Amino acid sequence: MNRSMAWNPWKFFFLCIIFFHLAIGKTKGANLPYLALDCSDPRINDNSPHQTNIRTLLSSLSSNATDNANGFYNNTIFGTDFLDTAYGLFMCRGDVLPDACKYCVANATHTLSTDTNCLLSGMGVIWYDECMVRYSNFSFFTRVNRFPARWMCNTATVSSDSSNFMSLLDNTLLEVVTETANSTNRYFTKQENLPDFQTLYCLGQCTQDLSFERCHDCLNHAREDIPTFSSGKQGGRVLYSSCTIRYELYPFYRLTDEGPKGLVPETHYTNRDSEYSQDPGYIFLNCSNNKIDADFISNLRTLLFDLSSNATSKSGFQTQEGTAYGLFRCRIDIDPPHLCEQCIKNATDKITSECGLAYAEAVIWYNHCWLRYSDRNFFSTAETIPRFRNLNISNSSIQYSIASELSNQLAKVANMTGDTDNKFLTDESLKLNDEQTVFILGQCSSDLSSGGCSGCLSDMIGTAIPWRSLGSVGGRVMYPSCILRFELFRFYNLTPPSPSAPPPSPGFSISIHHDSHANKRKDNDIYP
Numbered sequence: 001m002n003r004s005m006a007w008n009p010w011k012f013f014f015l016c017i018i019f020f021h022l023a024i025g026k027t028k029g030a031n032l033p034y035l036a037l038d039c040s041d042p043r044i045n046d047n048s049p050h051q052t053n054i055r056t057l058l059s060s061l062s063s064n065a066t067d068n069a070n071g072f073y074n075n076t077i078f079g080t081d082f083l084d085t086a087y088g089l090f091m092c093r094g095d096v097l098p099d100a101c102k103y104c105v106a107n108a109t110h111t112l113s114t115d116t117n118c119l120l121s122g123m124g125v126i127w128y129d130e131c132m133v134r135y136s137n138f139s140f141f142t143r144v145n146r147f148p149a150r151w152m153c154n155t156a157t158v159s160s161d162s163s164n165f166m167s168l169l170d171n172t173l174l175e176v177v178t179e180t181a182n183s184t185n186r187y188f189t190k191q192e193n194l195p196d197f198q199t200l201y202c203l204g205q206c207t208q209d210l211s212f213e214r215c216h217d218c219l220n221h222a223r224e225d226i227p228t229f230s231s232g233k234q235g236g237r238v239l240y241s242s243c244t245i246r247y248e249l250y251p252f253y254r255l256t257d258e259g260p261k262g263l264v265p266e267t268h269y270t271n272r273d274s275e276y277s278q279d280p281g282y283i284f285l286n287c288s289n290n291k292i293d294a295d296f297i298s299n300l301r302t303l304l305f306d307l308s309s310n311a312t313s314k315s316g317f318q319t320q321e322g323t324a325y326g327l328f329r330c331r332i333d334i335d336p337p338h339l340c341e342q343c344i345k346n347a348t349d350k351i352t353s354e355c356g357l358a359y360a361e362a363v364i365w366y367n368h369c370w371l372r373y374s375d376r377n378f379f380s381t382a383e384t385i386p387r388f389r390n391l392n393i394s395n396s397s398i399q400y401s402i403a404s405e406l407s408n409q410l411a412k413v414a415n416m417t418g419d420t421d422n423k424f425l426t427d428e429s430l431k432l433n434d435e436q437t438v439f440i441l442g443q444c445s446s447d448l449s450s451g452g453c454s455g456c457l458s459d460m461i462g463t464a465i466p467w468r469s470l471g472s473v474g475g476r477v478m479y480p481s482c483i484l485r486f487e488l489f490r491f492y493n494l495t496p497p498s499p500s501a502p503p504p505s506p507g508f509s510i511s512i513h514h515d516s517h518a519n520k521r522k523d524n525d526i527y528p
Contacts, residue, residue, distance in 0.1 A: 032107040034128050036239060038148035039112070039121035042137065046120060050137065053077040053086040054122075057135055058109040061090050065105035070185055071096060071131075072208040074141055088135035091207050094187030095254040096130045104131035127239045129408075134241055141209045144218045145241040151225060154235030154248065155455035156462055159384065160195075162232040168192065169247060172202050173223045176245065180204035181216035189253055197393075197466035201251050206243040218243035234462040249462030250407035255400045264402050264432050266488045267392045267474025273367060276494040280343035281367025283478070286386040287355035288362070289375075296375060297357045299324040303373060304348040311344035313337075315422075316446040318379060326373035329445050332424040333492045334368050343369035363480045372480050379447045381481070382456035388478040389464055394471025403467050405430060406438060410461050410486065417442035418454030426492050438473065441492050444482040456482035 044050045057077045064073045071092030079085045090108065092101035108126045111118075112133060118124045123136035125148055134140075158165045172192050180188040186206035191199050206215035222238035222245040230236025237246035246252070273281060299322035307328050310317040315337075318327035328347065330340035347364045348371065355362050363372035365388060372378075397403070409430040417425040423444040430438040444453035460477040461484075476485035485491070 032104060032128060032130075034108070034111060034126050035152070036150040037111065037115065037118070037124070037126045038150075039115065039118035039124035040148065042122040043120050044122050044137075048084075049079055049081070050084040050086070050122065051120070053079050053084055054088075054135060055113060057086040057088045058113050058133075061088055061133060062106050062109040065090060065092070065102045070208070071101050072185070074207075074209060076139070083137065086135055086137065087139050087141065088133070089141070089207060089209070090131060090133045091205070092131040093129070093203075093253065094185055094205055095189070097254075100130055104128050105133060108133035125241050127244075132239075132244070140241075142211070142214070143242070144210065144214045146218065146221060148241060150239040151229040152237050152239070153230040153233045154458055154462070155451055156234040156458035157232050157455075158234055159459075159463065165194075166227060166231060168194075169200065169202075169226070170223070172200060173204075173226065173245065173247065176202045176204040177216060177219040177223055180206060180219055181212045186210060186215050189255075191251075191468075193468070194249075196463075197469050198249055198463060199251070199468050200247060200249060201253065202245075202247045203253055204243070204245045210242060215243065219245055234458065250411065250465070251400060251404045251467050252408055252411075254404045262433075264436055264488070265398060265472040266436075267472040269474075272489065273491050274489045274494075276496050278339055278342070279367075280339070280346050280369065282346070282350070283365040283367065283390075284388045285350060285354060285364040286362065286388075287351075287359040288386065289360035290358060291360035291375060292358060296323055296360075298322075300357050300373060304352065307371060308341075308344050308348045311341040315340055318445075318447055320377070323375050324373060325375075325377050325379065326371070327379070327445055327447065328369060328371040329443065330369040331367075331441075331443065331492070332422055333426065333494075335496070339368055344371060347371040365478045365483070370478065370480075370483065378480075380449065380452065382444075382448055382452040382459075383480045384456065384459050384463075386480065387464060389476065391465065391475035391477075392471040393466060393469050395469070397468055397470055398473060402432060402473070403470060405432065406473065406486065407461060407465075407467060409438065410440065410465075410484065411458065413440050413442045414457035414461060414484070415454045417444060417457060418448075418450040418452075422446065423448060423453050428490075432473070432488075436473075436488050438486055438488060439490050439492065440484075440486045442482070442484050445480075448481060453482060457484050460484045 057075060060075050061073065071094060074089035077086045090105045092104060108128060108131060112124050112126055125134040172190060176188055176190050180186060186208050189203045191201055194200055204219050206218055218240060222240055222243060225238045226236055235248040303321040303324040303326045306319050307317060307326055311328060315330040315332055328344050330343060334340060343366050347366060347369060351362050351364055360375040363386065413425060413427050417423060423446055425442050427440040428437055432438060442457050444456055456479060464477040474487045
């Protein structure tokens with residue numbers, strides 16, 4: 001039967017899942033969120049010999065991840081009855097360092113041992129970004145197992161010709177399939193340069209017990225699934241029980257031959273905003289599409305007044321006046337609230353003076369806020385143009401492993417921001433070394449859905465940041481619907497300076513007298 005015509009119940013239940021969605025699964029006691037978990041039949045009895053053997057197996061997998069250099073290990077715990085025998089393995093991503101592999105496997109085995117659905121399951125598999133752990137009551141070693149499986153995609157779409165992109169992607173993945181199967185550790189990555197300084201990053205991996213032919217077969221099936229579930233998307237992956245394949249427009253993996261190389265180059269600014277300031281901090285204004293229409297100009301004037309008026313008590317607001325649509329968004333962390341009001345007033349004044357109400361659309365960005373209007377209804381739509389970016393583009397890029405760590409953390413922030421109620425998030429969990437921490441801020445206009453917000457920010461990571469030419473850590477990207485910034489210094493949640501004590505009133509002085517005989521001090525003797 002033609003494979004494309006065969007009905008597959010797993011595909012019927014396919015759900016396009018966002019990468020790095022931290023809410024996707026987290027077991028109490030485990031610190032690392034997993035991508036997917038599947039514990040299925042057969043069911044087993046509590047405290048049965050089979051359950052005891054599974055627990056022993058999971059413990060052995062965790063302990064053998066400690067000094068395992070190649071990131072793969074399988075084991076069998078035999079029972080007195082063959083039905084009680086437990087088979088299992090772990091596979092860490094080929095670029096993951098030993099400590100990270102150990103940590104991932106420990107989290108995986110802990111989750112499989114404690115999850116209520118897995119406690120009485122005779123087989124299970126759990127996937128993380130960094131590793132996969134699997135166990136079963138039958139021997140699956142050296143066999144291709146495509147199920148259980150998961151299909152996932154990035155929420156951001158390819159903005160250019162998607163058919164050409166998918167053709168290039170398929171050709172690249174064909175090479176990845178062959179090279180992965182040929183490699184001794186069944187792991188391979190490939191980068192392909194794209195126009196506009198973009199890069200396509202691809203990865204393939206099989207469990208190391210598979211032969212060349214079986215690894216190739218497993219990955220080729222995964223490759224053929226990509227157009228079905230990730231067509232036109234900036235990223236996608238297929239997670240099978242025996243292999244995985246993935247692509248992105250950002251460097252989600254490390255190059256294994258890189259090691260620490262000291263401090264990371266930092267982007268330097270003429271005016272570094274690392275201290276509290278009441279200045280809104282003008283950045284950029286874009287006015288587009290001339291429109292001389294008396295009714296629209298009248299509506300626009302009223303719209304801008306409404307936006308400015310509502311900044312007194314709100315950090316975000318959207319409204320419509322006739323055919324004029326507009327919104328503003330202030331950063332949630334700025335304090336006191338009147339800074340939002342001042343920023344929006346500056347924005348409406350500058351748009352009025354420089355665009356002259358003669359344009360159909362405009363967007364203006366400040367450090368503290370952004371504001372936009374249009375003659376079309378753009379509400380609830382994630383828009384990526386016009387855009388502004390301030391990045392250090394250089395022929396000498398930052399270390400690949402740093403770019404990988406940074407891009408992965410930005411991707412996590414993108415998805416977490418979409419899940420917040422106010423579409424605003426700050427993060428400082430990425431420590432590049434003992435001296436450098438990355439401070440990240442993500443924010444979307446409040447009209448966007450969770451997926452729309454995550455997709456908007458994800459598009460920045462995949463298309464607006466030229467990873468192969470990023471010369472230092474630090475910069476920002478601004479779209480009409482979202483903003484993303486990352487620095488090696490704190491630029492958010494800045495504290496206003498404490499007010500200084502008022503000077504003494506004129507004509508009065510304060511003196512302190514010392515009684516040399518009694519060794520006593522008299523305070524607050526005030527003289528006119």
